[in-house]
Amino acid sequence: MSRPASTASAPVPGRSRRRSRGWIATAPLLAFVAVVFGAPLVVLLGGTFVRQGRFTGENLAESLQGAYLTALIGSVKLSATVAVLGTVLGVFLAQAVVASRLREAVLTASGVLANFGGVPLAFAWIATLGNSGVVTRVLGLGEHGWSLYNFWGLTLVYLYFSIPLTVLVVTPALDGLRPQWREAALNNGASAWQYWRYVGVPVLAPSLLGAVVLLFGSAFAAYATAAAMVGTTVPLVTLQIANALTGNVLIGHENVALALSLDMIVIAGLVMAVYLPLQRRSARWLR
Amino acid sequence: MTTPVTGATGEAVTEAATGARVELRGLHRRFGGTVALDGLDLSIEPGELLALLGPSGCGKTTALRCVAGFEHPDEGAVLIDGRDITGVPANRRDAGMVFQSYSLFPNLNARDNVAFGLRVRKVAAARRHARAQELLELVGLPSVGERYPHQLSGGQQQRVALARALALEPRVLLLDEPLSALDAKVRSALREEIRRLQLSLGITTIFVTHDQEEALSVADRVAVLRAGRLEQIADPATLYDRPATPFVAEFVGTMNRVPGAASGDRVAVLGRTLPVDGPPAHGPVEVLVRPEAVIVTPSAEGTATVVASSFRGSTARLRVQLADGGELLADVPGHDSVRLAPGVTVTVTLVDRPVLVSEPRRSP
Numbered sequence: 001m002s003r004p005a006s007t008a009s010a011p012v013p014g015r016s017r018r019r020s021r022g023w024i025a026t027a028p029l030l031a032f033v034a035v036v037f038g039a040p041l042v043v044l045l046g047g048t049f050v051r052q053g054r055f056t057g058e059n060l061a062e063s064l065q066g067a068y069l070t071a072l073i074g075s076v077k078l079s080a081t082v083a084v085l086g087t088v089l090g091v092f093l094a095q096a097v098v099a100s101r102l103r104e105a106v107l108t109a110s111g112v113l114a115n116f117g118g119v120p121l122a123f124a125w126i127a128t129l130g131n132s133g134v135v136t137r138v139l140g141l142g143e144h145g146w147s148l149y150n151f152w153g154l155t156l157v158y159l160y161f162s163i164p165l166t167v168l169v170v171t172p173a174l175d176g177l178r179p180q181w182r183e184a185a186l187n188n189g190a191s192a193w194q195y196w197r198y199v200g201v202p203v204l205a206p207s208l209l210g211a212v213v214l215l216f217g218s219a220f221a222a223y224a225t226a227a228a229m230v231g232t233t234v235p236l237v238t239l240q241i242a243n244a245l246t247g248n249v250l251i252g253h254e255n256v257a258l259a260l261s262l263d264m265i266v267i268a269g270l271v272m273a274v275y276l277p278l279q280r281r282s283a284r285w286l287r
Numbered sequence: 288m289t290t291p292v293t294g295a296t297g298e299a300v301t302e303a304a305t306g307a308r309v310e311l312r313g314l315h316r317r318f319g320g321t322v323a324l325d326g327l328d329l330s331i332e333p334g335e336l337l338a339l340l341g342p343s344g345c346g347k348t349t350a351l352r353c354v355a356g357f358e359h360p361d362e363g364a365v366l367i368d369g370r371d372i373t374g375v376p377a378n379r380r381d382a383g384m385v386f387q388s389y390s391l392f393p394n395l396n397a398r399d400n401v402a403f404g405l406r407v408r409k410v411a412a413a414r415r416h417a418r419a420q421e422l423l424e425l426v427g428l429p430s431v432g433e434r435y436p437h438q439l440s441g442g443q444q445q446r447v448a449l450a451r452a453l454a455l456e457p458r459v460l461l462l463d464e465p466l467s468a469l470d471a472k473v474r475s476a477l478r479e480e481i482r483r484l485q486l487s488l489g490i491t492t493i494f495v496t497h498d499q500e501e502a503l504s505v506a507d508r509v510a511v512l513r514a515g516r517l518e519q520i521a522d523p524a525t526l527y528d529r530p531a532t533p534f535v536a537e538f539v540g541t542m543n544r545v546p547g548a549a550s551g552d553r554v555a556v557l558g559r560t561l562p563v564d565g566p567p568a569h570g571p572v573e574v575l576v577r578p579e580a581v582i583v584t585p586s587a588e589g590t591a592t593v594v595a596s597s598f599r600g601s602t603a604r605l606r607v608q609l610a611d612g613g614e615l616l617a618d619v620p621g622h623d624s625v626r627l628a629p630g631v632t633v634t635v636t637l638v639d640r641p642v643l644v645s646e647p648r649r650s651p
Contacts, residue, residue: 183357
């Protein structure tokens with residue numbers, strides 16, 4: 001005779017104590033998060049609603065108008081473009097090399113290139129494909145209207161570190177695709193396209209969505225590369241924040257920078273609000 | 288040491304067979320410097336269950352994959368009902384396949400896995416779901432349709448895989464060691480289930496296994512492969528009782544090697560002279576003898592001694608030391624195990640029937 005269900009499912013006291021003690025181990029991390037994320041957030045929220053010593057919504061309203069709004073939209077467009085293109089191209093590259101002899105070389109290079117950004121990256125591209133860049137002059141690209149200092153130029157430069165980042169994120173997922181699944185699909189009459197449509201991509205979906213969000217976030221927050229390359233030619237929110245903080249445009253509008261930062265947090269939150277249900281849905285078969 | 292195996296199932300192939308005739312003609316396949324198939328010829332009758340048996344690397348899986356279209360032979364042809372399908376892509380062959388393990392699509396539940404081929408063929412959702420349910424019932428899993436593969440046991444997963452392989456009503460079923468990842472009890476039950484289904488559907492089936500017990504218990508015929516070539520093809524009883532070569536004799540079941548002296552078509556062994564089964568031989572040989580062909584009798588004048596006894600119910604397996612120091616295994620009726628206990632002196636001889644002989648093995 002089996003034991004009553006209530007007895008069998010009763011919590012084990014020892015295990016329960018262990019679990020409660022487990023929280024203690026997270027205390028340093030929680031303290032770190034409170035200081036590094038919490039404190040700036042409080043300052044940011046406080047500053048956003050203060051102008052010349054009085055409580056007001058003017059900073060927030062101003063951050064959603066004119067050049068600031070254009071910069072916000074520009075950043076979202078650039079980040080979304082880089083996220084989608086970077087994920088698609090990165091997945092193709094990863095799939096092409098995952099089972100090849102180039103695999104280790106590409107993964108090592110990706111590890112380096114994914115972390116190669118900022119001013120050195122901007123300089124490398126300016127020296128290569130800028131107005132007086134080596135390739136631009138050799139190929140005479142300037143005569144054909146080529147310019148690196150616009151939306152698509154910046155997209156190209158951001159892809160330089162975004163594609164390797166995708167390779168690093170999706171390669172383990174591609175490794176997890178079992179050859180039997182492909183063969184079983186073929187055996188059931190599927191074409192290669194149908195295999196990817198019904199099995200490959202759905203299995204990879206959680207990783208792909210993760211890569212899209214990661215790329216969106218890294219492009220959205222990038223500053224140094226854009227600042228060195230395009231200055232204010234391409235409207236981006238991070239450049240506007242820098243300008244407002246340094247009083248480059250209007251003195252006394254420093255707190256608009258805090259409002260713009262709050263706008264960025266809200267946009268990042270919206271992206272996560274879209275991402276999480278999609279991720280849950282794509283990974284429902286894992287639970 | 289292997290355990291004794293039962294003979295053929297004795298089950299006849301159903302007359303309502305709908306399976307196709309499968310022929311492999313002179314298949315050659317190399318992987319770099321390794322020869323996987325070396326001129327393999329096989330013919331499988333419609334509705335027959337043929338087991339491909341052999342040690343690792345003998346080419347049995349490669350042969351199966353050539354039929355499935357996942358491997359392409361360097362030379363030779365694969366024919367189904369006389370039609371050469373060697374160049375036909377895998378997704379256009381009339382063959383369902385069950386893989387060794389973990390082949391269910393993890394993102395689809397059991398019902399959608401079974402219905403996958405129908406979905407690819409654009410069968411309406413209602414029809415394909417009904418058909419999937421029918422097939423799940425056929426394999427004894429009527430209520431797992433909504434479960435994902437990781438929520439199923441290994442045996443259930445293989446049943447679902449079997450249902451999926453049958454969904455498009457193929458005329459050939461290919462089983463690539465489908466039971467190898469399962470525990471003994473599930474393995475035995477599923478083996479019988481596969482045979483029952485195969486007989487009721489009349490589908491031509493090729494069953495790859497390295498487990499001789501599995502092969503002998505389910506197959507109409509067993510093809511033993513060695514180094515990419517066919518060593519012997521026969522029904523299970525013949526394969527066991529009349530192995531064509533020493534390799535088959537030792538690979539299928541347990542076999543003793545007893546020193547003897549051959550003279551043409553006769554061989555002297557353990558005090559008897561027996562006919563040689565196979566080409567004439569001369570000089571010192573080793574005679575291949577099954578444990579059940581060894582006769583052990585208690586005798587005070589005997590020169591052999593029982594050194595171990597293992598009771599197995601209806602039989603007992605004895606380990607007997609001969610006068611020359613050599614040992615052999617003998618199966619005797621279970622009730623004789625008491626009078627043939629370890630330490631008892633015995634005489635040993637062989638059943639009077641043709642025996643296989645082999646060159647003496649070199650000492651290591």
